[in-house]
Amino acid sequence: MDDDALDRIFKALGDPTRRRIIDRLRERPRQSLFEICALSFAQDGATLxxxxxxxxxxxxxxxxxxxxxxxxxxxLHTLDAGPLRAAVGQWLQTHL
Amino acid sequence: MDDDALDRIFKALGDPTRRRIIDRLRERPRQSLFEICALSFAQDGATLxxxxxxxxxxxxxxxxxxxxxxxxxxxLHTLDAGPLRAAVGQWLQTHL
DNA sequence: AGAATATGCAATAAAATCATTGCATGTCAA
DNA sequence: TTGACATGCAATGATTTTATTGCATATTCT
Structure with missing residues (x-):
């Protein structure tokens, strides 16, 4: 896990829309783009x-x-928590 | 810890220069701007x-x-790991 | 085959980020 | 009190991010 990978992961987490997408993919994997769009609108009222x-x-x-x-x-999109674990494990834990 | 706070924290972590500043402030607190600049140059070769x-x-x-x-x-600048812990605790841990 | 569905690609455009330069302000020390 | 030191403020510019629109491609269903 190099510096660029940490950049991409933390930047990905730095947006509320993406965090909500992660939330939903965690509740239910294998969602299509259309499902994610529909839920974004239904649950967040976001008109993206x-x-x-x-x-x-x-x-x-x-x-x-x-x-x-x-x-x-x-x-179909599915959450992979592996890189999240790796990033927290490698970088964050030494800072807590 | 609201959504905006999570934005600021994760965006702050999404830059290598800032992560290295955090690294150094963790090793030694109460560093001045000049110290941080000097170490950025000495350790990273960064000419910022x-x-x-x-x-x-x-x-x-x-x-x-x-x-x-x-x-x-x-x-004098000092690292406060509290918000880091809070962000990881509130948001990340439910996703790992 | 034709129509509806699900997504991809490309060209914008507004806003935020990252870094720079020049000048100003406040503090210590000789 | 002058000079050196430590930082702040403001303007600028390049790059990246965020979101949009329009058109194209590929798959399923009738």
Whole structure:
């Protein structure tokens, strides 16, 4: 876990929209982009465009926090807490 | 600890320069701006201007991660790990 | 095949971040 | 009281982030 990886992970966590996406993916894995958009609107009242959500998901994926799996024409997103654990374990724990 | 506070904390951690400042303040508290600048140069070889460091320290202070104390003409900075613990405790631990 | 569905790609544009430079202010010390 | 020291404030600019819009591609269903 190098410095750039820590950057990506902490930056990914530094946005409330992305934290809520993580919240929901933790409650239920394998959600499609449309499901995430619908829940963002239903639960947060957030009127974000689909592309905005896509870009957030891309960041989460590049940070290694979200894994992707294709099923036909739908892209299923699943939370991977591994990098989160690694980041906390390597960096945060020495500072607490 | 509201959403904005989490934003400030995680964004503060999302920059390598700030993480190294935290590292150093953890090893030794009550460091002045000049000390931090000097060590940034000596240890990292980073040629950051004094103002750049000042702005990073401001962000850390606004995130509640650094406490400040004046001693004459020098401003002493000290790490406060409390908000870090709170953020990890409230948000991260439910996701690990 | 044609229509509806689910997503990707690309070009913006506004706002925030990161770093710099120049000048000003307050404090200590000779 | 002058000079050196430690920091603050403000303006600027480059880069990144955040969100939008429009069009394209691929898959499923009838």
């Amino acid at each position: 465009s689909r592309q905005a959500i896509t870009q957030h998901l891309d960041m989460l994926e590049k940070a290694g926090l979200v894994r992707v799996e294709w099923s036909g024409r739908t892209k | 201007s004094r103002q750049a460091i000042t702005q990073h320290l401001d962000m850390l202070e606004k995130a509640g991660l650094v406490r400040v104390e004046w001693s004459g003409r020098t401003k």
